[in-house]
Amino acid sequence: MHELIKVMLAELRPTQCAVGYEEVELKRQSWSSRTAEQKSDYIASRPFPAVLGPCKRYFIIDGHHLGLALLKEGVDWVWVRPVADFSRLGEDDFWKHMAQKGFLCPSPANAEEQGAIPEHLEALGDDPYRSLVGRLRRTCGCPKDGSPFAEFRWADLLRRYISPESLRAHPDATLASARELVRRTFCPHLSAQCRCADCA
Incomplete structure (x- = not known):
């Protein structure tokens, strides 16, 4: 399935919490x-990868930050790139199939239960640890990991060691701690592209 489909942005369903x-x-x-x-x-150069699901709705499997940003900016139409068609399945079987095919992140912060994932992009909650990962990438110059759900793994690591209170009250110190945690866990062999050593 490679044909791009034009859809209303507000009609896209998320697959993250x-x-x-x-x-x-x-x-x-x-x-x-x-x-x-x-x-x-x-818009034309960034189609959203999506799975066709129940009621012929498209469920995006990437680009949630961009989708919500565009929605808040008043964008009405976007393009999706269908990657699978599970529209024959009922809601419960659909989510099970999505998990089996690796289209759902197994992160504890992204519960796979049907009722935990909102039906609309505008209902997505805020995960400050995902924002912390973004800050790390911008300030530390870490190359984007192309493996599935890499940013969730980074966020889950930071979630285990950095409290929400510290994240809010001490952003600079938290960023320094996060750099060291990520460097030791995910960047043991620093590449020429990665500036973790410079940031540590």
Whole structure:
């Protein structure tokens, strides 16, 4: 399934429970800085990978931050790139099949129960640890990990060692601690692309 489909952004269904609101805000700022022509080109060049599910609704499996940002900016239409068609399944079997096929993140912060994932992008919650991962990438220059759900793994690691209270009250110290945790866990063999050693 490679054909792109134009759909209403508000009709897309998420497959995650939360995003980093700080990352959403940065994407909104980036969008606002573009001209009308640039915005049109941007939308056309970034289709959302999606699975066709119950009631012929598209469930996006990536791009949740961007989707919410565009929705908040008043974008009506986007393109999706269908990757699978599970529309024959009922709601319960659909979510089970999504998990079996690796389209759902197994992170504890992204519960796979049907009722835990919101039905609309605008209902996505805020996960400050996803925002912390975004800050790490921007300040530390870590190359984006292409493996499935890498950002969830980073966020789950930080969630285990950094309390929400510390995250809110001591953002600079928290960022330094997060750098060291990620460096020791995910970057034991530093590459030329990664500046973790410089940031430590």
